Amino acid sequence: xxxxxxxxxxxxxxxxxxxxxxxxxxxxxxxxxxxxxxxxxxxxxxxxxxxxxxxxxxxxxxxxxxxxxxxxxxxxxxxxxxxxxxxxxxxxxxxxxxxxxxxxxxxxxxxxxxxxxxxxxxxxxxxxxxxxxxxxxxxxxxxxxxxxxxxxxxxxxxxxxxxxxxxxxxxxxxxxxxxxxxxxxxxxxxxxxxxxxxxxxxxxxxxxxxxxxxxxxxxxxxxx
Amino acid sequence: xxxxxxxxxxxxxxxxxxxxxxxxxxxxxxxxxxxxxxxxxxxxxxxxxxxxxxxxxxxxxxxxxxxxxxxxxxxxxxxxxxxxxxxxxxxxxxxxxxxxxxxxxxxxxxxxxxxxxxxxxxxxxxxxxxxxxxxxxxxxxxxxxxxxxxxxxxxxxxxxxxxxxxxxxxxxxxxxxxxxxxxxxxxxxxxxxxxxxxxxxxxxxxxxxxxxxxxxxxxxxxxx
Numbered sequence: 540x541x542x543x544x545x546x547x548x549x550x551x552x553x554x555x556x557x558x559x560x561x562x563x564x565x566x567x568x569x570x571x572x573x574x575x576x577x578x579x580x581x582x583x584x585x586x587x588x589x590x591x592x593x594x595x596x597x598x599x600x601x602x603x604x605x606x607x608x609x610x611x612x613x614x615x616x617x618x619x620x621x622x623x624x625x626x627x628x629x630x631x632x633x634x635x636x637x638x639x640x641x642x643x644x645x646x647x648x649x650x651x652x653x654x655x656x657x658x659x660x661x662x663x664x665x666x667x668x669x670x671x672x673x674x675x676x677x678x679x680x681x682x683x684x685x686x687x688x689x690x691x692x693x694x695x696x697x698x699x700x701x702x703x704x705x706x707x708x709x710x711x712x713x714x715x716x717x718x719x720x721x722x723x724x725x726x727x728x729x730x731x732x733x734x735x736x737x738x739x740x741x742x743x744x745x746x747x748x749x750x751x752x753x754x755x756x757x758x759x760x761x762x763x
Numbered sequence: 764x765x766x767x768x769x770x771x772x773x774x775x776x777x778x779x780x781x782x783x784x785x786x787x788x789x790x791x792x793x794x795x796x797x798x799x800x801x802x803x804x805x806x807x808x809x810x811x812x813x814x815x816x817x818x819x820x821x822x823x824x825x826x827x828x829x830x831x832x833x834x835x836x837x838x839x840x841x842x843x844x845x846x847x848x849x850x851x852x853x854x855x856x857x858x859x860x861x862x863x864x865x866x867x868x869x870x871x872x873x874x875x876x877x878x879x880x881x882x883x884x885x886x887x888x889x890x891x892x893x894x895x896x897x898x899x900x901x902x903x904x905x906x907x908x909x910x911x912x913x914x915x916x917x918x919x920x921x922x923x924x925x926x927x928x929x930x931x932x933x934x935x936x937x938x939x940x941x942x943x944x945x946x947x948x949x950x951x952x953x954x955x956x957x958x959x960x961x962x963x964x965x966x967x968x969x970x971x972x973x974x975x976x977x978x979x980x981x982x983x984x985x986x987x
Contacts, residue, residue, distance in 0.1 A: 550779050550926050553806030559774055560813045582777030584984050588977055589784045591921055593935055597978055604987045650976045687914045694918020702774050702926055711817055722987055752874045753812055754821055760808050763828045763946055
């Protein structure tokens with residue numbers, strides 16, 4: 540086993556990374572008195588913005604629900620899970636519905652601007668993406684594809700939170716249509732798939748002490 | 764703005780996290796001469812094992828393709844993308860097909876064993892999960908659900924790699940059926956959805972210098 544005894548490029552050691560991933564769990568009960576400091580929350584928003592996506596198309600919006608009254612309204616359409624109202628922060632992950640050629644055009648224009656190159660130089664990539672979105676409806680569910688990208692952002696968000704010492708709970712058990720309506724996303728052409736609560740675990744959350752349940756390494760990782 | 768000037772629980776600062784996420788990009792050309800040290804790779808495998816999933820059901824396997832001959836065989840069914848053969852490591856993300864009551868039983872048994880509690884005490888949770896998998900086929904595509912969970916593992920893997928200073932490239936452009944056959948997963952009841960290559964960027968990868976293309980924060984993050 541080649542040990543990386545030399546200083547490597549990474550910022551944290553493998554041991555510390557794993558310690559944080561083991562520390563992470565789906566919080567059942569948040570400490571209602573603790574708020575995530577603004578600079579840390581801002582970094583977590585940036586983490587969402589920086590999430591990778593297929594083609595880089597970013598078919599999403601992240602809705603930070605700050606208004607306590609609005610969070611109370613979301614509670615009954617979230618199986619009354621207390622994290623919705625108790626957590627310091629709540630983010631709804633929404634994808635754009637029916638991504639199409641217009642979205643590709645927008646992305647190509649934006650890429651040309653950011654990279655300070657002519658849009659024409661991206662023609663090959665553009666055609667590739669147009670071909671991709673053009674398959675929508677022909678045995679290809681582009682809304683499902685967009686939803687999958689949201690899960691990349693979720694994995695990124697949960698891990699980033701863990702290495703910053705922030706607790707989280709991803710929640711799929713919501714009524715997405717009610718969310719769309721309450722958050723006014725239906726009119727914008729977006730659709731919520733799940734939410735994530737973030738903050739600090741309560742000392743009263745007994746589940747924090749439960750050993751993490753994972754299948755054995757050899758049952759999940761195989762070699763070829 | 765409340766600044767977290769006090770030492771927080773996290774392991775890295777928000778600034779360093781964002782620096783690593785900005786450093787990350789989808790590598791087009793890997794350095795074929797550099798291998799990820801064994802201890803770091805082992806941590807990345809553990810990262811995959813520790814990935815969160817809906818209900819904790821872990822409907823997945825992660826296939827590390829080590830055999831160079833096998834990676835050569837995967838090249839033509841991966842649009843000949845060089846990362847398949849050039850990267851230090853290659854992982855195929857596969858989900859179990861048609862998750863059902865049997866998988867719930869297995870998970871409940873495993874949970875009871877790990878937590879050293881009677882399986883009976885998990886009856887409520889078990890019924891909830893049985894109800895969930897029982898909806899399969901009735902307007903609910905459980906294979907799509909399982910595929911989505913793989914994207915959580917991907918987001919986790921990409922971010923974990925970034926904070927360890929390891930380069931990656933997620934690749935959706937593959938022929939999944941060919942992968943299933945070549946890796947012998949079809950017989951095991953698993954299905955590959957995408958792969959991720961990991962290693963070190965080549966100095967010749969011009970795309971490493973391209974500015975990252977993301978929509979503006981205010982276009983992607985909204986408040987309610």
